[in-house]
Each structure stands twice: as structure tokens, then as C-alpha cells.
């Protein structure tokens with residue numbers, strides 16, 4: 124079973140999320156919170172750790188990660204959208220956590236961090252925005268910047284199992300409006316295994332009858 128391709132450009136991705144940034148929490152925040160929080164619990168970030176979030180959006184997970192690492196840890200976030208950067212930046216300021224957080228605005232296909240730098244990486248509803256040939260590249264980069272035995276938790280729409288009606292409608296909409304519906308279901312566990320990860324635990328749930336996989340793995 125093939126996963127759909129992502130046909131919009133990176134510039135279009137940035138523009139779409141810039142437009143969405145002020146409304147994102149209203150439109151999607153409520154629905155995505157539950158799987159994101161499960162993923163954060165599974166990742167279990169501890170005080171003093173160095174953590175990266177790829178595709179931080181409005182910064183909800185970054186706040187939680189910054190609280191977990193405490194004063195001795197540090198959280199880094201990378202996102203392609205300058206609009207999301209602004210929204211997340213002010214959320215972090217409001218939470219008085221700016222000292223623990225560093226944001227980068229750019230494409231996560233390349234990570235400007237040293238090898239063996241992070242204890243943990245978090246990605247929620249972002250891996251499925253990379254085109255099919257890019258997914259292994261992003262995960263290889265994660266593998267490179269994670270310390271030995273570093274953890275990665277990916278929350279993503281899942282292609283596992285038989286596609287129900289909602290999934291068929293969703294995938295049709297993705298093909299028809301690729302610029303706006305750029306998320307599509309992927310094989311999360313397989314992608315992580317192919318990148319050389321050891322799977323630790325998997326949780327499955329559904330959002331609007333669309334399957335979601337939350338996978339914790341070790342590099």
C-alpha cells in the first residue's frame with residue numbers, strides 16, 4: 124500500500140502555516156491536544172535533558188517540554204513558518220520560559236545541530252508533511268543528532284489497517300487540495316524501523332475516525 128505524495132512546495136507550506144498560525148489552536152489545537160499529550164508522556168522528558176521539537180506550531184508542546192527540562196535543560200524547536208515562530212515565541216514569553224528555549228525558523232530536512240546532541244526528539248503531526256522520499260532523510264537526521272540510546276516520539280496520522288470512509292474522503296481531499304490539506308497518513312512504525320530505530324511502545328487512537336499512531340523509539 125502506497126502513501127500519497129506531498130505535491131505542494133516548501134514555500135507554499137510556509138505560507139499556508141503563516142496564514143493558519145493565528146487560528147491554528149482554534150481550528151486544530153483542541154483535537155490534536157490529546158494525542159500530543161500522550162506522546163509527551165511517552166517521551167518522558169527529564170530535568171537537565173536537551174530536547175528538539177520538529178514542527179513546533181503554536182508552541183504547546185514546547186511549553187510542556189521546557190517545563191520538564193527545568194533550568195538545567197534546554198529545548199530547541201524548528202519550524203518552517205515564521206508565523207508559527209511568532210505565535211510560539213509569545214506563548215513561551217507569556218509562560219516565562221524563554222531562557223530555556225531556542226527557536227529556529229527553517230526546513231527540518233537539514234538540522235544544524237552537532238551529531239549526538241539531543242537526549243530526545245518530539246514530532247507531532249509533522250512527519251506526515253514531508254514528501255515520501257524525504258521521510259527517511261528527516262529520520263536519518265534525527266538519528267544523527269540524537270545521542271546513542273536517545274529517544275524519539277512521533278505522533279502522526281496512520282495508514283495502518285483498512286481505510287475507512289473518513290480516510291478515503293480525507294485522502295481524496297489531500298489529492299484535490301494539496302496546498303491546504305498537506306497532512307496525509309503514513310506508516311509511522313515502519314518509517315522508524317527503516318531508519319534503524321528500536322520500537323519501545325506504540326499507542327493507537329483515532330481523531331474524527333482517522334487513525335493516529337503514537338510511536339516511541341530509541342535510536
Ligand SMILES: C[S@@+](CC[C@H](N)C(=O)[O-])C[C@H]1O[C@@H](n2cnc3c(N)ncnc32)[C@H](O)[C@@H]1O
Nearest residue numbers: 140178179180202203204207230231247248249
Ligand atoms: C500540522 S502542524 C502541527 C503543529 C504542532 N506540532 C502541533 O501538534 O500542534 C505542522 C507544523 O509543522 C511545520 N512544518 C511543515 N513543514 C515543515 C518543514 N519542512 N520543516 C519544519 N517545520 C515544518 C508547520 O509550519 C507547522 O507548524
